[in-house]
Amino acid sequence: METAAPPRPETPTAPASEDGPVARLGGLRVSLERNGVRTQVLHGIDLEIGRGEIVGVVGESGSGKSVMSQALLGLLPATSRPVVEGDLQAAGLDLRTASDAELREVRRTHLGVVFQDPMTSLNPTMHVGRQVAEKAGSAEEAVRLMRAVGIPQPERRYRSFPHELSGGLRQRVMIAMAVAGGPKLLVADEPTTALDVTVQAQVLDLLGSMRDELGCSIVLITHDLGVAAQVADRIVVMYRGRVVETGSTRQVLEQPRHPYTRGLLASRLSLDSDRTRPLWTLPVHATVPADEGCPFTARCAFRQDGCSAGVPVLAHVPAEDDGGAAAAVGHEVACFETARVAATAAGREELDPLPPLPEVGTGAPLVAAADVACTFQVRDERGRRADLAALRGVTFDLQPGESVAIVGESGSGKSTLLRVAGGLEKRFTGSLRGPSGTDVQMVFxxxxxxxxxxxxxxxxxxxxxxxxxxxxxxxxxxxxxxxxxxxxxxxxxxxxxxxxxxxxxxxxxxxxVVPPKILLCDEPTSALDVSVAANVLNLVNELRRDLGIAVMFVTHDLAVARIVGDRIAVMYLGRIVELGRAEDVIADPQHPYTRTLVDAVPQPGRTVVPLAGEPASALDPPSGCAFHPRCPVALAECASTVTGIQLAAVDGRPTSDVARHEVACVRTGAAR
Amino acid sequence: MVRLRFLGFRLLSLAGLLLVLSLVLFLLQEISDADPVAATIGGNASPEAIAAARERLGLDRPPVERYLAYLGGLVTGDMGTSFRTHRDVTTDIATYLPATVELVLFAFVVALVLGVLFAVSSLLRWPLAGPFRGLLFVGSTAPTFLLGLVGLVVFYQLLGWLPASGRGGVTDGPTGMTLLDSLLAGDLAAAGDALQHLALPALALAVGPALAIGRVLRSSLTETLGSDFVRTATSKGLTEPQVLVRHVLRNSVNAALSMSALQLGFMFGGVLLVEGVFTWGGLGSYLAASLPVSDFPAIAGVTFVLGALYVTVNTVADVLQSVADPRIRVS
Incomplete structure (x- = not known):
C-alpha cells in the first residue's frame, strides 16, 4: 500500500566491485520476536554506504537504528528469531545467505564494531591487550594498534583488565579492536553516550582520524544529531523502522525537509536555546502506532487527511526547494507534504514566554554549606585501601525558590554534593545548614x-x-x-x-504532591530521548515556578544546566571551580575547564577542539589546582597553588550578592 | 603481590575458623554429662582410683590450661583416646577417613558431571534434556536415605546389577581408597568392583548437589551468553568454541564454583547418613558407633576433621574464584 510521492529516479545498481559501496541495504525488512510477539522492526530500508564515507544514523529509541546496525554485522540475536527480507550486503558478502564460516571471516577481516558501553563490552576477566590481539592476530600488532588509537604506554596497558582503565581508555581499546585488520566498515553504536563530554569529543575525533588513515567507512549510530553533525558526511534520519530523510550533513541540518527531522533539531538543546520560554517539544509518541499511513502522522504538525492513506517513500527533494540544483543531490525525504514543509521556515513557532520568576531573596539561605569535604574509604583497582575524595572543600548556598544547576563530569562530586545538601549523606566534615525530612525530595x-x-x-x-x-x-x-x-x-x-x-x-x-522546600534532581533526563527530555525539563521549570520550590539539578550537560539553572556551579574533582548566573557562566566562562566544557558541547556547524587527557582520578587528586595537568594555560605555580583553588568574585560584586560570578583560578581570564 | 596478600588473608581466616571450632568443641565437652573418668576406668572404681584417673586425664587442672592442652594436642595430631575402642582417636580416624573421603570425592565428581550436563543440555536444548531435568528434580526432592533405599531396591534387589553394601576392590592399599588403590595396583577387575560398590551411595549423595550446581551454572551461563562482551567476541569473528572457552566459561564459573564448594561441604555432612544405609565403613559408621556411648573424644575428633574439611574446601574455592575473576580481591 505504498503510495508513491514524487517518483524516485532510477539509480543504477553499482556492481560489487572495488569501487562499489561497502555495504548495501535494499528494501531491508527485519522482524524480531519479543516475549513471543513478533514485531516488524525495519520496514524496508534502502541505504548504501560508500567507500570511506561516515554515515550518521540518527533516531530516537524505537527507530530501529540499533537493529539495523546489528543486521549489518550479521549479529541479530538468535534468541529473538529474526526474519530478514530484502537485500543485505556488507564487504561484498550477502549476509543473508552467508555460511557461518564466511560470516566469521568477513567479521574478522572487513568489519569492526564499537559499542556504547566499553565497560560491559569488554571481557572483564581478560587482559585488554589479549582482547585486541584476538582480532589483530598478534601481540605486537595489538600494541601497535593500541598506540595508534592514543593509549599511553600500550605495552604496560596490554596487561590491564578493563576495570583498571578509565572510560575513555576503554573505548579506545574497543576502537583499537574494531580497526584491527584494517576493516572496510566500522559500525559504531552510540560510541560516546556513556562517556564524559570532553572524552566524547576525543573519541569522535579519533573515529574521524581512523577513517582518514584507514579509508574505512563508518556507520555512526546516535540519538544526538549534534554528535552526528560533528563527524558525519551524510546523515540518515530513521523513524519507526523507516528512513524518513537522508542527505549530506549540511542539507539535513540546514534544510531539513521532514517534519520529524525539524522536530529533532528544534527540540535539541543548545547553548543558545531561549531560556525565557518553555522548550519546544515534539508531541510525545502516540502509544498505539498507526497501522497504516505515514507512521509520523500522530506527531506531525503538517499532517493532512491524505497522510493516513499510505506510507510515503523516499524521494528526491526537488532542486528548487533546496535553493540550488547542486545542493539537492542526494537529499531525499519521505513525506507527502514536502512542498508545504519546504515553504515553511525551519525553526519553531514561538511559545509564550514563561512568567517571570519571583525575585530570589537574599535572606536566610535554604542550604548553607561551608567548606564541606567528604572522603570515602574504597578499594582502588588493585584492591588496596584508598581514600576517595568526593568533595574537597565546597562552599555553597541555595536561596529559597532559586534553581542551581551543578555541572561536572563523572567523579566530580556533583552527586555527592546533592546528597550532602539533601541530608542523605552524613559522612562529611565542614558545616552545613539545611532542611531535612519531607522538606527535601529527590528525583533520580x-x-x-x-x-x-x-x-x-x-x-x-x-x-x-x-x-x-x-x-x-x-x-x-x-x-x-x-x-x-x-x-x-x-x-x-x-x-x-x-x-x-x-x-x-x-x-x-x-x-x-506535597510541595517540598527543595527538589533535588540527579540527571533525571539523561536516559530519555531528546524530545521527552525537553518535556521533563519544561515540567521541572513549571513546577518550581508554580510551587515556589528551590531546585538543585545535577547534570553533565551544560545545555541542560543553562535551561534549568538560574545559577550554574561547575565542579571539577570535588571542588566548585566556577559559580555564577547561568548566562554569565556560559557566555563568559572564566575558568579554563568551564571554557573546555562550553567548547565540547556538540553543536552543528562548530568544530570541537578536544581537550587532551582524561579527567583526573578522585583517588589521587593532583596537587594544587586539580585541573592543572590538563589546563592549556597552566603555570608552574598551579601545581602548588593554594590561592587559586578558592572561589573569588570576578565581577567585583560583594559575597552577599546572589548574582555574583566567582571562579577558582589564578589565571582568570587568561584562557581567552 | 596482591594475590599473595589475598592468599595470606584467606589462610589466616581459615586458621581463625579452626580455632573457633576447637573452642566450641572443647566447651561442648565441658558441659556434656559424659564422664570421661567413668568411661575409662569403669563406673564403680575406688575414690583413689578415680582421683588418680582424674589427675592422669588432667581433669584437676583449670579449664584454660585444659583447653590449651587440648589445642596443643590438635596441633600435634593428638585427639585423645576413644572411650570405646581404647585406641587413639587419630588412629581410628586415619582408618576410617579414606573411605569417607573417597565416597564424597567420587560423589562430588558425579555431581559436577551431572550438574554440567544439566546446565549445558538445557541451554543447547538437547533432546533428552527434559526427562533428564525431571529425573534430577524428583531425585533431589527426596531425602538422601530414601534415595539410597530406592536405589537398593531397584539396582540390587530387582535388577541385581549393583552390590548392596561394603566397599570391594583392593582394601589394604597405601591410600585406603579402594578405587584408587585398585588402579594403583593395576588391578582393573578390582577397580571395577570398587566402582560398582561406589556407584549407588555416590549417586544417592550426588543428586541434590548436582541440581544445585547445575541450576547456578545454567543461570550464569545464560547471563554471560547474553552479555555485551560475548557480542563483542562474536563480532570479532571468533568461532563458537573460541567464544565459549575464552569468553563465556571463565565468566560463568564463579557462582557455580562457590555453589560447588558449599555443596561439597554439605556432602561431608550428608555422607554420614548414606554410609549408614550402605554399611559403608567410613567415618559415618565410626560416629554412629560412638554416639550412643557418648564417646566424646571420638565425636569431637570426627566433628573437627569434617569441620576442617568443610572450611578448607570453601577457602580453596575462594582462592580459585579470585584466580578466575581478577575483580575479586580482599573484601
Whole structure:
C-alpha cells in the first residue's frame, strides 16, 4: 500500500566491485520476536554506504537504528528469531545467505564494531591487550594498534583488565579492536553516550582520524544529531523502522525537509536555546502506532487527511526547494507534504514566554554549606585501601525558590554534593545548614528503579499524602497528576507499564504532591530521548515556578544546566571551580575547564577542539589546582597553588550578592 | 603481590575458623554429662582410683590450661583416646577417613558431571534434556536415605546389577581408597568392583548437589551468553568454541564454583547418613558407633576433621574464584 510521492529516479545498481559501496541495504525488512510477539522492526530500508564515507544514523529509541546496525554485522540475536527480507550486503558478502564460516571471516577481516558501553563490552576477566590481539592476530600488532588509537604506554596497558582503565581508555581499546585488520566498515553504536563530554569529543575525533588513515567507512549510530553533525558526511534520519530523510550533513541540518527531522533539531538543546520560554517539544509518541499511513502522522504538525492513506517513500527533494540544483543531490525525504514543509521556515513557532520568576531573596539561605569535604574509604583497582575524595572543600548556598544547576563530569562530586545538601549523606566534615525530612525530595536518573515496581501509581502517590484527610487525598493526587500532564488512566498502572518519560513524570508528581522546600534532581533526563527530555525539563521549570520550590539539578550537560539553572556551579574533582548566573557562566566562562566544557558541547556547524587527557582520578587528586595537568594555560605555580583553588568574585560584586560570578583560578581570564 | 596478600588473608581466616571450632568443641565437652573418668576406668572404681584417673586425664587442672592442652594436642595430631575402642582417636580416624573421603570425592565428581550436563543440555536444548531435568528434580526432592533405599531396591534387589553394601576392590592399599588403590595396583577387575560398590551411595549423595550446581551454572551461563562482551567476541569473528572457552566459561564459573564448594561441604555432612544405609565403613559408621556411648573424644575428633574439611574446601574455592575473576580481591 505504498503510495508513491514524487517518483524516485532510477539509480543504477553499482556492481560489487572495488569501487562499489561497502555495504548495501535494499528494501531491508527485519522482524524480531519479543516475549513471543513478533514485531516488524525495519520496514524496508534502502541505504548504501560508500567507500570511506561516515554515515550518521540518527533516531530516537524505537527507530530501529540499533537493529539495523546489528543486521549489518550479521549479529541479530538468535534468541529473538529474526526474519530478514530484502537485500543485505556488507564487504561484498550477502549476509543473508552467508555460511557461518564466511560470516566469521568477513567479521574478522572487513568489519569492526564499537559499542556504547566499553565497560560491559569488554571481557572483564581478560587482559585488554589479549582482547585486541584476538582480532589483530598478534601481540605486537595489538600494541601497535593500541598506540595508534592514543593509549599511553600500550605495552604496560596490554596487561590491564578493563576495570583498571578509565572510560575513555576503554573505548579506545574497543576502537583499537574494531580497526584491527584494517576493516572496510566500522559500525559504531552510540560510541560516546556513556562517556564524559570532553572524552566524547576525543573519541569522535579519533573515529574521524581512523577513517582518514584507514579509508574505512563508518556507520555512526546516535540519538544526538549534534554528535552526528560533528563527524558525519551524510546523515540518515530513521523513524519507526523507516528512513524518513537522508542527505549530506549540511542539507539535513540546514534544510531539513521532514517534519520529524525539524522536530529533532528544534527540540535539541543548545547553548543558545531561549531560556525565557518553555522548550519546544515534539508531541510525545502516540502509544498505539498507526497501522497504516505515514507512521509520523500522530506527531506531525503538517499532517493532512491524505497522510493516513499510505506510507510515503523516499524521494528526491526537488532542486528548487533546496535553493540550488547542486545542493539537492542526494537529499531525499519521505513525506507527502514536502512542498508545504519546504515553504515553511525551519525553526519553531514561538511559545509564550514563561512568567517571570519571583525575585530570589537574599535572606536566610535554604542550604548553607561551608567548606564541606567528604572522603570515602574504597578499594582502588588493585584492591588496596584508598581514600576517595568526593568533595574537597565546597562552599555553597541555595536561596529559597532559586534553581542551581551543578555541572561536572563523572567523579566530580556533583552527586555527592546533592546528597550532602539533601541530608542523605552524613559522612562529611565542614558545616552545613539545611532542611531535612519531607522538606527535601529527590528525583533520580533511573525513575524505573526508584519507583516500587509492585505499587500502582495511585498507591505511590497516596503514600505521600497520608497526612491529609481521606477524601482530600484522591483530590490532591489527581491535581498533581494533571499538573505533570498525565491522564487519570495512569493511576492504576504500575511503573513497569509506563514509558521512561511517563515514569519520570510520576517520580516528579510523587516528589511534589506535597510541595517540598527543595527538589533535588540527579540527571533525571539523561536516559530519555531528546524530545521527552525537553518535556521533563519544561515540567521541572513549571513546577518550581508554580510551587515556589528551590531546585538543585545535577547534570553533565551544560545545555541542560543553562535551561534549568538560574545559577550554574561547575565542579571539577570535588571542588566548585566556577559559580555564577547561568548566562554569565556560559557566555563568559572564566575558568579554563568551564571554557573546555562550553567548547565540547556538540553543536552543528562548530568544530570541537578536544581537550587532551582524561579527567583526573578522585583517588589521587593532583596537587594544587586539580585541573592543572590538563589546563592549556597552566603555570608552574598551579601545581602548588593554594590561592587559586578558592572561589573569588570576578565581577567585583560583594559575597552577599546572589548574582555574583566567582571562579577558582589564578589565571582568570587568561584562557581567552 | 596482591594475590599473595589475598592468599595470606584467606589462610589466616581459615586458621581463625579452626580455632573457633576447637573452642566450641572443647566447651561442648565441658558441659556434656559424659564422664570421661567413668568411661575409662569403669563406673564403680575406688575414690583413689578415680582421683588418680582424674589427675592422669588432667581433669584437676583449670579449664584454660585444659583447653590449651587440648589445642596443643590438635596441633600435634593428638585427639585423645576413644572411650570405646581404647585406641587413639587419630588412629581410628586415619582408618576410617579414606573411605569417607573417597565416597564424597567420587560423589562430588558425579555431581559436577551431572550438574554440567544439566546446565549445558538445557541451554543447547538437547533432546533428552527434559526427562533428564525431571529425573534430577524428583531425585533431589527426596531425602538422601530414601534415595539410597530406592536405589537398593531397584539396582540390587530387582535388577541385581549393583552390590548392596561394603566397599570391594583392593582394601589394604597405601591410600585406603579402594578405587584408587585398585588402579594403583593395576588391578582393573578390582577397580571395577570398587566402582560398582561406589556407584549407588555416590549417586544417592550426588543428586541434590548436582541440581544445585547445575541450576547456578545454567543461570550464569545464560547471563554471560547474553552479555555485551560475548557480542563483542562474536563480532570479532571468533568461532563458537573460541567464544565459549575464552569468553563465556571463565565468566560463568564463579557462582557455580562457590555453589560447588558449599555443596561439597554439605556432602561431608550428608555422607554420614548414606554410609549408614550402605554399611559403608567410613567415618559415618565410626560416629554412629560412638554416639550412643557418648564417646566424646571420638565425636569431637570426627566433628573437627569434617569441620576442617568443610572450611578448607570453601577457602580453596575462594582462592580459585579470585584466580578466575581478577575483580575479586580482599573484601
Amino acid at each position: 536518573q533511573d525513575a524505573g528503579s526508584s519507583l516500587t515496581p509492585w505499587m500502582t501509581v495511585r498507591e505511590l502517590l497516596h503514600e505521600r499524602v497520608r497526612d491529609a484527610a481521606r477524601p482530600e487525598r484522591e483530590e490532591r493526587v489527581r491535581a498533581i497528576l494533571d499538573r505533570v500532564g498525565l491522564p487519570d488512566a495512569v493511576l492504576d498502572a504500575r511503573p513497569g507499564e509506563l514509558s521512561g518519560g511517563q515514569r519520570q513524570r510520576v517520580a516528579l508528581a510523587r516528589a511534589t
